[in-house]
Amino acid sequence: MMTFWTQYQPTKVIFGAGETDNIGKHLSEAGYKQVLLIADPFMVQSGAAQRLVDHSDGIIVGVFDKVDPNPTVQNVDAAIKKIQEFKVDAVIGFGGGSVLDCSKAASAGYASQLTAEKLVTGSKITAAMPLICIPTTAGTGSEVTPVAIISWKEKDIKYPLSSPLLYAAIAIDDPRLVYSAPKRVIATPGVDVITHCLDALTSVKHTPISDRHALNGAKIAFDNLEKAVNDQDKKALDNMMLASLIAGLAFSQTGTTGSHACSYYLTSKYRVVHGEATAFTEDEWFRVNSKARPELNQMVQTIGFKDAEAVAVRLNEVKKNIGLRTTLEEINVPLSDLDTVAERTIQANNYINNIIQLNKEEIKQLLLKKSASSAAQS
Ligand SMILES: NC(=O)c1ccc[n+]([C@@H]2O[C@H](COP(=O)([O-])OP(=O)(O)OC[C@H]3O[C@@H](n4cnc5c(N)ncnc54)[C@H](O)[C@@H]3O)[C@@H](O)[C@H]2O)c1
């Protein structure tokens, strides 16, 4: 039993279908007078961003939507400029994890007087604008984490910024925002929820609270993800928004581990979407990590699994049922590049959180199990 641990989670969470229509009330209760909306381009096109502006009682004074999936240093710098231009006292991030992360990085870059390149090369965040995060995917949990992941595409780098100053002041989890999302936008962030939970369980920083959140989040996601994707069932989508939030509460304390460390290069080099990239190796990381933390075999029994192996098998089944790719061949990663994938995994600054520190050759062996020709595919 772990005897020392800490918990820090300063974000006020507001949860409810349709709750974004009360945005004006929430902003004025928090004392914000002029706010910039950083919105997902799709949310602008669909009219959802305008609906938010219309319900803001005039507090939202500007909209910025130049944010790419896997937000770039250029996106962050452009958002910082907009914060300067509109002289706002708070920022809203309204979108998937990409927009939330861009908003977090921009609010920190602006207040710390740092460019995005300075942020991703390790300059210290010393201040951040107040931030309201409204996820439109279920999801990354970014609305309750102290992390923002920014890409430097020219260098094939995805860099996780981390600072307690990156916590949002307010998170509004409104499942209605995902009711009409296409299947793929439910599937990939949804499987990311499972990887957040399994990563939290396999982090050296796990705590009794993060363990319980991670188990609860995984149970809800395993029970609801297929129905959410394949039937676009509202109750299942409500549950996925809840699971995403709970997973965020877990990994906000533990950081992410092997599956995420391994995913960044798969995304930056091979354009595998974030959730699909993290889930790609998660089953193997969970198998290997459970050898280093054998109590996981008993812990997962509390959510209905026989042991850690059963979790790995079920995860692969879910991935296939929601249309995700499961082999290196399908995601077009040649075996000749596995050395680099392994090297980049070790270099990722969250790899240190992983409970078992595999060396390059061992990571390569883990990756080889993802080859279609491997007998270990399950
Ligand atoms: N900060 C963190 O704690 C954290 C955790 C996990 C992932 N992430 C990051 O989040 C990003 C992934 O986020 P994501 O999976 O939410 O996807 P995303 O934000 O990249 O969005 C994917 C696509 O879905 C669209 N979209 C978003 N919401 C929609 C909706 N309701 N309806 C229709 N389309 C919609 C977007 O326009 C985009 O084209 C990655 O960059 C990843 O690194 C951050």
Ligand SMILES: [Fe+2]
């Ligand atoms: Fe993730």
